[in-house]
Every structure is written in structure tokens, then in C-alpha cells.
Amino acid sequence: MRKLLLALAASTAALAFAASPSLAQDKTKACWIYVGPIGDFGYSYQHHQGLLDVEKHFGDKVETAYLESVPEGADTERALERFARSGCDIIFATSFGFMDPVQKVAAKFPDIKFEHATGFKRDHPNVSTYNSRFHEGRYVQGVIAAKMSKTGVAGYIASFPIPEVVMGINAFMLGAQSVNPDFKVKIVWANTWFDAGKEADAAKALLDQGVDIITQHTDSTAPLQVAAERGIKGFGQASDMIKFAPETQLTSIVDDWGPYYIERVQEVMDGTWKQSDVWGGMKAGHVKMAPYMNMPDDVKALAEATEKKIKDEGFNPFTGPVYKQDGTLWLEEGKVAPDGEVLGMNFYVKGVDGELPK
Amino acid sequence: MMRLQLVKRPQHSAFFSAVSPLIALALTMIAGAIMFSVLGKNPLDALYYYFIDPLRETWSLHELAIKAAPLILIAVGLSVCFLSNNWNIGAEGQFIAGAIAGGILPVVFPDFQNVLVLPLMLIMGMIGGAAYASVPAFLKARFNTNEILTSLMLVYVAQLFLDWLVRGPWRDPGGMNFPETRDFHAFAILPELMPSAGRANWGIVFALLAAVILWFVLRKTLKGFEIRVLGQSPRAGRFAGFSASHMVMVSFLISGALAGLAGISEVSGAIGQLQPAISPGYGFTAIIVAFLGRLNPLGIVAAGFVLALSYLGGEAAQISIGLSDKAARAFQGMLLFFVLGCDTLIHYRIRLVGLSVAKTGETGAETNA
Amino acid sequence: MLESVLITIATAATPLLIAAIGELVVERSGVLNLGVEGMMVMGAVTGFGVAVTTGSPWLGVLAAILVGAAFSLLFGFLTLSLVTNQVATGLALTLLGLGVSGMIGEAFIGMPGVKLGTISIPVLSEIPYVGRFLFAQDPLFYISIVLVAGVSYFLFFTRAGLTLRSVGDNHDSAHALGIRVIAIRYAAVAFGGACAGLAGAYLSLVYTPQWIENMTAGRGWIALALVVFASWRPWRVLAGAYLFGAVSIGQLHAQVIGVSIPSQFLTALPYLATVVVLVLISRNRRLTMVNTPACLGRPFVPAR
The missing domain is CATH 3.40.50.2300 (Response regulator)
Incomplete structure (x- = not known):
């Protein structure tokens, strides 16, 4: 069946290769994975507002991507790895249940920055954690x-x-x-x-x-x-x-993740990103x-x-x-x-x- | 008035057995292309990322195997149930029960560490799944209670029980009170097949083995004959001396054990600990896989890979061209509809009655598009 | 307090009741549609969308009914005209419904909804303890009761109902008698879809007037359970829906009072209760045999 599919789509593929968008190298790519649909008008929705803030702030200088409704389990690791391989410079994993997969994938991709929300493990120097008070x-x-x-x-x-x-x-x-x-x-x-x-x-x-x-x-x-x-x-x-x-x-209580995301993406652009554990509250504007x-x-x-x-x-x-x-x-x-x-x-x-x- | 009419073929069409998936795929691509264009995406791009991109790289093929393994393992077990007319809808619950039973060793006895742990876990997982499946089976055999409903209800019970375990008694003592168990120790981890190339573990081997064994049993043995006879005609089965209530137990135990094995393989392989949610609905998706594979274990292997591909493809399309997760799911639903619909051609000719010229075959399927 | 608890239970029970009564008719005709969840969520999103765009919740209700029915016909076409497997097709319908509703609903996220108001019947609604519960409810509550009565009357006291049941019990002999089995099943499936759509509209226009992705949250599955729980009898569906509502509201109250059972066990109660009642009912073999549509889930292809 798989071979069948391959054969059938081969012609399509040839065309699509030509049409597939080339990755612009000068842009910083920031990626998010959400545990729920962005339409929950709650937790994942607020993180997505943060993504939109990043787009608004940086305009052409940044490229973004996201995956929504990513189950906490075997699928998390795949989603993270796909992001890592698709050229993301920084990946925000926004749910507690993503914690262990983040550590595993971060070990494989030391050049990519991983940011894990609400967790406590930072096993590798390219993993940071963040949360709000x-x-x-x-x-x-x-x-x-x-x-x-x-x-x-x-x-x-x-x-x-x-x-x-x-x-x-x-x-x-x-x-x-x-x-x-x-x-x-x-x-x-x-x-x-x-x-x-x-x-x-x-x-x-x-x-x-x-x-x-x-x-x-x-x-x-x-x-x-x-x-x-x-x-x-x-x-x-x-x-x-x-x-x-x-x-x-x-x-x-308004969860405003925007300022943190903008700050971290900026640090990646400047090359000043360092591992941290940020737990920002009212004072930080989070x-x-x-x-x-x-x-x-x-x-x-x-x-x-x-x-x-x-x-x-x-x-x-x-x-x-x-x-x-x-x-x-x-x-x-x-x-x-x-x-x-x-x-x-x-x-x-x-x-x-x-x-x-x- | 115009209507469709089905004419049963004297025997199933070998030609359409082979061709119907192609027709379905072609129709899905056409319908998908229309949908993607309406959404403002380049349909060729979308189809490429959906069907080809996940197959281009080795690591991604490994991921495909990881995603397909539980689906295949559960679905081959379900095929035994469905062939014998036992409607086990609760494989999701048996998957969880297997994961819990298998998880007892590494979570409750973390100091028991030797090479025996993993085999014991796998066996306990199978027993757990089978035991959980025996509840609806027993109720059906003994009281004639509808198994669709009891098995479905028990899914929720299993989910909540796991939830309680990982938030309560089994919570990781060193985990800051977060809802998850301690990480499984090294002896409790299902090894990866080729660690340098990707994550795929022994789960896919179990799945393929189960498929081949069950294919052999169903096709070549008396037990398989019994299963099929009882499924097609319980009365004929009774004349042949086969017991329907015995078959209820047998088929549920087999499918429960395989679902349980899938559960423990998933947590000891891809996840490495127990957490509140361990399955994104594998037990339900496997029902679709079983039917896509026409209840034939080898067909199920193919179907499992196709469905796994549609998940991976959905993600690839989301990342690269921003096709939303909902569109990916809708596309998946369409794919299933077309495959199910086109399989009708294997057993039936389709006529349009009311037209001057009666047409056959593909015409019927096209009205579906 | 008792009265407002009753009203809360009614609100929890009504969407289940409406969806289940539709599915009951479908199953009585011999078709098992596991796509209730998908049809319901389609009803929820259309009901909400049309209501906020036009400002009229009633138009929303109407649209939800139509879309629910149209969506179910997709299932009907596959299972009835192309005799695909009903279990698999129903599951695929749910998948499609959740996907499509999410796509349509993207425009409505974070919008306040329009609520279908309550209708109080003068004098009667002032009866102590039960007046507001019975006579000062939202219009769909009344419709749900009328639906149960209507379906019960239709199935057991009309010729058409007898025909529908005969199709579900033995499609071959029904066909031999000249009954158009497929046409009747199409009608039943469409009715079931319309009811599921209406139940969805109840969620997004009465229960919680807003649109959230996957807002049905498994209620379609519970409706399916209720049909069997009720052994395919309309008034028992009503009893079952209210029992389910009572248990799920009851566990919330138990928590507030301070009963310290892990809430997972309390949440699991309704499901366990369903299993127990199923067993109790089915122990009486004669009773189940009488009510169970014998052809449930079996495809029908007329011989020429």
C-alpha cells in the first residue's frame, strides 16, 4: 500500500518539489507546539496570541509555525523533532506534559533553543523553562x-x-x-x-x-x-x-506571553540567548x-x-x-x-x- | 427518479480488490485538491506534504512505524472480534489497562531491576488487557449484555482510573507533585531497533508478528474457520458444534491481550513513563484501521501505515504550509469515506437506475465525490 | 435550592436526550450511526454561527437542524447506498465533523453568543418546588419532551412507526411485503441527524452560548449509550438522560458539601452505573429480545 501510494504520487511529487517554498536563511524561525486547539479561547489561545505578538513585533525578520492539539505522549517527540528538522531556531513547548520529550529532542539538536513552559527539567544547556506567577x-x-x-x-x-x-x-x-x-x-x-x-x-x-x-x-x-x-x-x-x-x-487574570516570547526571539537573533528559568509575574508584565x-x-x-x-x-x-x-x-x-x-x-x-x- | 442500485457479484472481484484503493486515493486527491484550493493553499503543495514528505527521510519512516505499531496491533486483534460478530469498541480501555498492568513492575517495584523485567511487563500488559476485555465478554456471554456499550463505558472508567493513579498513589516522588509516574528504569524500556537511525522500537515487530500469526490462524486453521462461520451465521455455527459464547470469550481475550500489549509497548517504548493521557485515541482509530484493512490482518498492516501516514502528513502540512489541524482531520475523514465507499465495488456492481444507459463501476463512486 | 438543582439537571440532560431520541429512531430502523458526536458538533457550530450572524437564535436552531440532517445523509449514502460498514463509517463521520466544525468555527472563536431565552408559562410556573423546573424553561426543553412523546407515539401507535420497526426487525420480510427499506432508513438517518444537530445547537445557544472547538466533549457518545441503556424505549431514554444528568450534577454537589472521594471515581460513576443498568436490563432476556432491533447494524441489499 505504501509503495502504491508512493508510485501514485510520484508525479505529483516532482511538481511539488518545484513548487515547495524555499526556506529563507536570513530569517529567524520561531515555532510553537500547543496541547489544545488554538480555538479553546483559553490556554492555547493565549499562547497563540503570543505568537501573533512576535509576528507583529518582528514583521519580516521572523518566520513562525505552530502545531496545535499535539497529544502529550509519543506524538510530542515527533512533533518536536519535525520542528527541529524544519529549520526552527527556537521552539516553544507550551504544556507541562511536553517536558520529557523536550529533553530528549534537545539532546539531539544542541544548536536549537528549546523553551518549555511550566516544567522544571533543564537537562541540557539549550533548554530553558518559563512560567508566570x-x-x-x-x-x-x-x-x-x-x-x-x-x-x-x-x-x-x-x-x-x-x-x-x-x-x-x-x-x-x-x-x-x-x-x-x-x-x-x-x-x-x-x-x-x-x-x-x-x-x-x-x-x-x-x-x-x-x-x-x-x-x-x-x-x-x-x-x-x-x-x-x-x-x-x-x-x-x-x-x-x-x-x-x-x-x-x-x-x-490575563496571561500575556507576548513580552517573554519577543524577548527570547530577540535574544536568538542577537546570539545572546542563554539557559534560564524565568518565572515572571506582574512586575515583568507577564x-x-x-x-x-x-x-x-x-x-x-x-x-x-x-x-x-x-x-x-x-x-x-x-x-x-x-x-x-x-x-x-x-x-x-x-x-x-x-x-x-x-x-x-x-x-x-x-x-x-x-x-x-x- | 434516479437511484443507485447494487448488484451482488457472484464472487468478490479480484480486480476491484486491487483497484479500489487506487480509485479511492484518486478521488481523495481530487476532493482534497478542491478543499485545499478553497482554503487558499496550493493543492499540489498540500498533497505533497501530506503523502510524500513524511516518507522522504529515515527518521520520519521510524516515526511512521511508531505511529502505525499500536494501530496495527490493536486492529488485528479487533479483526478477530469483528469477524466473529463481537463488537469490541473498548480497545482504548484495554490499551490503558495493559499499560497500567505492565507498569506495575517499574513503578511500584523500581528496585527490581534485571533482564526479566521487560518480558514480565509485556506479559502482564497482555494479561491486563485481556482481563479488562473479559468484563464485557463475560457480561455478554452470561447475561447477553450489549458489548458495544459496556466496552465503550469501560474506556472512560479505565481513563479515569489511570488519571487517579498517576495523580495519586503512583505519582513520581521526585516530580514536584506533577501528575506522572517515575521514569521507567533502563531494564523496563522497550529497546529501539536501530537507535542510530530513529526511534522505532520492538512494538512494530510485535505488530507485524501478530498480523502474520493471526492471518495464518484465520486462513489456515480450524479455529479460524470457526471464527468466520460463527460470524457469518451463528446458526450454522451451532449446527457445526461451535459455541458462540465460547467464541465471545476467545475473541475478546485475543483482542484485549493485543490491545494490552500495544499499551505496554507504547508506554515502555515511546513514552517511558505513565502519565494521565497515554493514547490519542488509538483504540478508536484502530476500529477504522480494521475495516480499512477489510478485517484481513495483512490488509490491516497496510491500512495501519496509511492512517499513520495521514497523521504525519497532517503535521507536515501544518508546519510547512500552515494548513490547519482541522483541515488535516477533515481530509483524513474524507480519505476514510472514499476508501470505505470504493470497497463496495469489490462485492457489488453499482448501477444507476433511471438513466437510459445503465452504467457500472466507477460511475457510482464518482457520484460520491 | 432543590428547584434550581432540578433545572441544572434538566440543562445537562436535554442535549443528551435530544441526540439520543434521534439515534433511537435510527437504530429502530436497523441502522447504527456512531457519528452522533460529529453531527452534534456540526449542529453546534452552525447554530452558533447563524445565530450570531443573523442575530436570531431561532434561525440558528433551524440551520443546525438542517446541517445535522444533511451531514447524516453523507453517512446514509455510504452505509445505505454503498453498504459500507456502519461502525467504521460512523467513526469516520465523527472525525470529519470535528475537523469541518473546527474549520468553520475559526471565525467565531471568542465571540459572545446569542442565548435562546426562557419561556415561562403564567400561573403554572409559580407552582412551588417544580413550577420553574417544568414551566419556565428554554424552548428546546419543551421540544425535547414533545419529541419523546412524539417518537413514542409514532413508533408504537402509528402505521408508519410499525413499518419502521419492521424494517429494523427483519428487513428481508419487510422488503418482501413491498416496503421500501432503504428509503425508510434514509428518512430515519436524516431524522437522527436533525436531532443531533438540534442537540448541538442546544449546547451553543442555551447551555453555554459560545463556540469552542470540540465543545460537545463526548456527549454524542453518551447519547449513544443512553439508547441502549433505555433498551430502545423512548420514555426510558428520558429517564436515562435525567438519571445521567442527576449523577453528574450530584457528584459536583457532593464535592461542594465536602464528600472526599477522589473526583475521578465520582466522574466514573455515571459510566459504571450505565454498565450495571445494562446488565440488569439484559438479564431479562425476553424483554431485551422484544425491544432490540434484530437487524441493527446489518446492511441491506435488495435482491432484484
Whole structure:
């Protein structure tokens, strides 16, 4: 069958060879692989916005390519190798599950730069890791939620119990407790990153159980739309979702990968790229807050002050004293949590209801 | 009014057996060219990257083998099921069950390291897959429960169970609490065939062996005869003294074991650890592969490579000319439609009734385009 | 609270119910179309696209129905006219549907949708506990109930329904009686496609008014399970859909209350429940035999 195909397409091939575009050598080629479709309007969509920013910034000097919906598994390594062989100078692998394949392929192609998002392995000098401190934004959201909620209970739709999500819950809680020490948060694990229907169901379940403000660490706009229908407030996720819920969204954490991508591609052009582990937050411009809307002026002022404290004064949401859920002291007064501990976080802070799934 | 009419051939046409894939390919290329032009891409470029580019380099041929191996392995097992009229739709779940069962050794007993580990893993993988397949088989044989549905439901259960394992009890202690098991140690890795040339591992050898063995069993042995008789006519089978409920178990166990072997080969070969998602739907795609290969193990080998090529080609087209992933999938769907449709010609003549001149053969297929 | 939980369950159940009731008719005619997921996602994208472009959700619903039916005819042509294998063709249809819907949908990503509003029936909707659940719902909820009643009536109380069932039970004798087997199956397949399209529109116009790639997220497969779960009886499909909805919403509530079972096990519950019920139903051999279309999945080629 394969031979058959070959024979049949041989004539086509001859023509296509002539027609296939020649690679321009003077351009820098930057490539991305995404775990989801760019149409998820969430995680992969935001990374793709970063790609578009790179195109806009560099214009003719850069060539880009991407692969979407790349499964985490045997296919990842092939996708990376295909990119490496197709002349990419720098490859951004944007999902945690791509970690081991990145190391394997990077070993084979020492001249190509690999950038892995949200991972921790840098086995070779041509591998860097990067991530954003989204939990800084969640701290601000916690402050707003505690101010806005009448019942003192927020609903939190979570995706999967990984450190990234757990640190978000904890930061949200610490932010809320800074305003109201008795604040409660109820958590539902949806076990999905994007299933709009299920996220909507989770939001409804939380609202029926008496929460009066919701936030989410899943990708779709559905929870916000549910909040709008029920006339309560909520937060967006990953991008500014204000047009989906103009009277509902208080603010949103905007993942802005553009500045980082532009910086790294520039370094490749200049020949100054070096291995690094970047965990940028508000200060670096990687995490932004959508405009504060639908809240009284005093809340808005407090939210802006909190944002400023993190952005300009270097405040870390995980600053002691912080107690674990079981009441034991985790961080002493004034002590700041080391990044390593935050990146592997697998416990709730005091005040969070329920048990962390193991 | 005009309509199509099928006339059964007295015996299947050897000519169309050989030619129908060509007709299908030609039709796919025409339809594909139209679609690519509408999308503003050069159709020749697109077809080139789709069908030729992945075959140009050695490393890519290795990748083709990696992608085709699980598809072939699962599909040959399924062919036994489908030939005997047992509808196992849950190979995806059996694939996962095999990977979990085979993964017990390197994950739970990481200190047990010697040359026995890999063979034991493979055997445990086969047992795991077969055991998982025995559930719908038993329910069908004992209670007459519809196996399409039970096997499908068990897929979701297996996926969620694996998810729970790698996030909970089997999580890598040194992995920063991320959802994955520890890396398999060196004794637990399925070796690559030619490490200097590419990644292809023993999985493809297992697949080809399974295909040849099952081809022999189905064609040349009494068991194979039994399978085919029971599939075509359960009543005739009963007269011949064959037991349908026995066959339910046998066919499910075979296909489950092969799916399980595919699962453990995939994780110990191409992946090297367990993680929440280990299969991009191989168990479902293999169903299509089984039918594309006309339920003949050797045909399935060819079909497996074609489908694998369509995945690799889709990626190549995405990278080089920016053809979107959705277009690649739609093209894949079209390819399948044409191949399935053209295979009708093997068993039937096609007439257009209502025209003054009755036409045969290709005419019918062309209306499909 | 009970009432809003009920409404949440209804929202989760309705798309499953609509898609399943269509597939039930298809299977009763002896055809197994595994392409429900693909037809549904096509309905979702057309429904959304037409609704946002024209501003009329009703036009969106109509378009979704038409596209669902047209898409299913592709399956019909292959399996009925060219007697290809139904299982493989259905799977290929899903693949095609997910691909094509993604291509069409690229233009609609990140657009707020148009929502089909609710219709409250005066007085009745004020009945305590169940009033809003039964009488203040979105129009497709009412349509789904009417569909179940209509299909049930059609199958068991009309001549045409009897004919359709006879085609599914024994196509050879139906053909011998002069019934046009293929034509009836085409009609059944188109009806199933129309229902799947409508179910898709429910997702993108009522459930979560937006377009996201692959937004059906496996609901087409669940609809297929429901048909067998219900042993091909329309009212049982309704019961099954609401049971499934109740279990999946129930597990979310269990989490909020703080029941600490790993959520994977809670998520797996509906699937395990389906298996158990399947076994319970099928233990009664007589009952399943009566309802199972004997020709399900078998191709029919009329002898001349």
C-alpha cells in the first residue's frame, strides 16, 4: 500500500518539489507546539496570541509555525523533532506534559533553543523553562472577593490538583483572608481544562450551595455566563472576558506571553540567548489584570493598591505567617516562601474547606 | 427518479480488490485538491506534504512505524472480534489497562531491576488487557449484555482510573507533585531497533508478528474457520458444534491481550513513563484501521501505515504550509469515506437506475465525490 | 435550592436526550450511526454561527437542524447506498465533523453568543418546588419532551412507526411485503441527524452560548449509550438522560458539601452505573429480545 501510494504520487511529487517554498536563511524561525486547539479561547489561545505578538513585533525578520492539539505522549517527540528538522531556531513547548520529550529532542539538536513552559527539567544547556506567577493575580482576586461577597463564601472551579492550581487556590484564600479572616472558599474539581458544559454545571452547583461569588481555574467563559444569569459577580480567566459578561466580570487574570516570547526571539537573533528559568509575574508584565469593573470605588482602590503592592513593592502573596490547613505553621512571620516550595505545593492553607485530592 | 442500485457479484472481484484503493486515493486527491484550493493553499503543495514528505527521510519512516505499531496491533486483534460478530469498541480501555498492568513492575517495584523485567511487563500488559476485555465478554456471554456499550463505558472508567493513579498513589516522588509516574528504569524500556537511525522500537515487530500469526490462524486453521462461520451465521455455527459464547470469550481475550500489549509497548517504548493521557485515541482509530484493512490482518498492516501516514502528513502540512489541524482531520475523514465507499465495488456492481444507459463501476463512486 | 438543582439537571440532560431520541429512531430502523458526536458538533457550530450572524437564535436552531440532517445523509449514502460498514463509517463521520466544525468555527472563536431565552408559562410556573423546573424553561426543553412523546407515539401507535420497526426487525420480510427499506432508513438517518444537530445547537445557544472547538466533549457518545441503556424505549431514554444528568450534577454537589472521594471515581460513576443498568436490563432476556432491533447494524441489499 505504501509503495502504491508512493508510485501514485510520484508525479505529483516532482511538481511539488518545484513548487515547495524555499526556506529563507536570513530569517529567524520561531515555532510553537500547543496541547489544545488554538480555538479553546483559553490556554492555547493565549499562547497563540503570543505568537501573533512576535509576528507583529518582528514583521519580516521572523518566520513562525505552530502545531496545535499535539497529544502529550509519543506524538510530542515527533512533533518536536519535525520542528527541529524544519529549520526552527527556537521552539516553544507550551504544556507541562511536553517536558520529557523536550529533553530528549534537545539532546539531539544542541544548536536549537528549546523553551518549555511550566516544567522544571533543564537537562541540557539549550533548554530553558518559563512560567508566570498567575497566583499573584489570584491574590488580588481574593481581596476583591472578600470585599464583594455578602455571605463570605466564594466558589472556586478547579481543573486538576497540580501545584499550579493549588497555589492559585491558596493565594486566592490568603488574599481574601487579608480582608476577612473568616472567609471561606468551596472548591469543585471539574477534572477538565475546557468543557464549557461541565464548567457551567459546576458553577451552578456552587451557586446552589450558597456561594455568592465565583472564580475558576478552567478555561471557558461558561462560569462567568452562569454568574451573569444568576446576577452575581465573577472573574475571568486567561484573557479579558468582559464582552461575555459586561456586568459581571470584576477583573480577569490575563496571561500575556507576548513580552517573554519577543524577548527570547530577540535574544536568538542577537546570539545572546542563554539557559534560564524565568518565572515572571506582574512586575515583568507577564501577568496583567483586566480593568477593575462592576465594583464600588473603595474596592477598586483596594484592588489597585494590592496590585501595586505586588507589582512595584515586590510583595509576595506567600509571605508569613501562613498556616497549613491542619493548623501547623508553614511560614513564620515575615518569611517569604522559596519558589521551589511554591512550585511543588500540595497542601491547602488554613481556612480552605475540603480535602486536597491526592 | 434516479437511484443507485447494487448488484451482488457472484464472487468478490479480484480486480476491484486491487483497484479500489487506487480509485479511492484518486478521488481523495481530487476532493482534497478542491478543499485545499478553497482554503487558499496550493493543492499540489498540500498533497505533497501530506503523502510524500513524511516518507522522504529515515527518521520520519521510524516515526511512521511508531505511529502505525499500536494501530496495527490493536486492529488485528479487533479483526478477530469483528469477524466473529463481537463488537469490541473498548480497545482504548484495554490499551490503558495493559499499560497500567505492565507498569506495575517499574513503578511500584523500581528496585527490581534485571533482564526479566521487560518480558514480565509485556506479559502482564497482555494479561491486563485481556482481563479488562473479559468484563464485557463475560457480561455478554452470561447475561447477553450489549458489548458495544459496556466496552465503550469501560474506556472512560479505565481513563479515569489511570488519571487517579498517576495523580495519586503512583505519582513520581521526585516530580514536584506533577501528575506522572517515575521514569521507567533502563531494564523496563522497550529497546529501539536501530537507535542510530530513529526511534522505532520492538512494538512494530510485535505488530507485524501478530498480523502474520493471526492471518495464518484465520486462513489456515480450524479455529479460524470457526471464527468466520460463527460470524457469518451463528446458526450454522451451532449446527457445526461451535459455541458462540465460547467464541465471545476467545475473541475478546485475543483482542484485549493485543490491545494490552500495544499499551505496554507504547508506554515502555515511546513514552517511558505513565502519565494521565497515554493514547490519542488509538483504540478508536484502530476500529477504522480494521475495516480499512477489510478485517484481513495483512490488509490491516497496510491500512495501519496509511492512517499513520495521514497523521504525519497532517503535521507536515501544518508546519510547512500552515494548513490547519482541522483541515488535516477533515481530509483524513474524507480519505476514510472514499476508501470505505470504493470497497463496495469489490462485492457489488453499482448501477444507476433511471438513466437510459445503465452504467457500472466507477460511475457510482464518482457520484460520491 | 432543590428547584434550581432540578433545572441544572434538566440543562445537562436535554442535549443528551435530544441526540439520543434521534439515534433511537435510527437504530429502530436497523441502522447504527456512531457519528452522533460529529453531527452534534456540526449542529453546534452552525447554530452558533447563524445565530450570531443573523442575530436570531431561532434561525440558528433551524440551520443546525438542517446541517445535522444533511451531514447524516453523507453517512446514509455510504452505509445505505454503498453498504459500507456502519461502525467504521460512523467513526469516520465523527472525525470529519470535528475537523469541518473546527474549520468553520475559526471565525467565531471568542465571540459572545446569542442565548435562546426562557419561556415561562403564567400561573403554572409559580407552582412551588417544580413550577420553574417544568414551566419556565428554554424552548428546546419543551421540544425535547414533545419529541419523546412524539417518537413514542409514532413508533408504537402509528402505521408508519410499525413499518419502521419492521424494517429494523427483519428487513428481508419487510422488503418482501413491498416496503421500501432503504428509503425508510434514509428518512430515519436524516431524522437522527436533525436531532443531533438540534442537540448541538442546544449546547451553543442555551447551555453555554459560545463556540469552542470540540465543545460537545463526548456527549454524542453518551447519547449513544443512553439508547441502549433505555433498551430502545423512548420514555426510558428520558429517564436515562435525567438519571445521567442527576449523577453528574450530584457528584459536583457532593464535592461542594465536602464528600472526599477522589473526583475521578465520582466522574466514573455515571459510566459504571450505565454498565450495571445494562446488565440488569439484559438479564431479562425476553424483554431485551422484544425491544432490540434484530437487524441493527446489518446492511441491506435488495435482491432484484
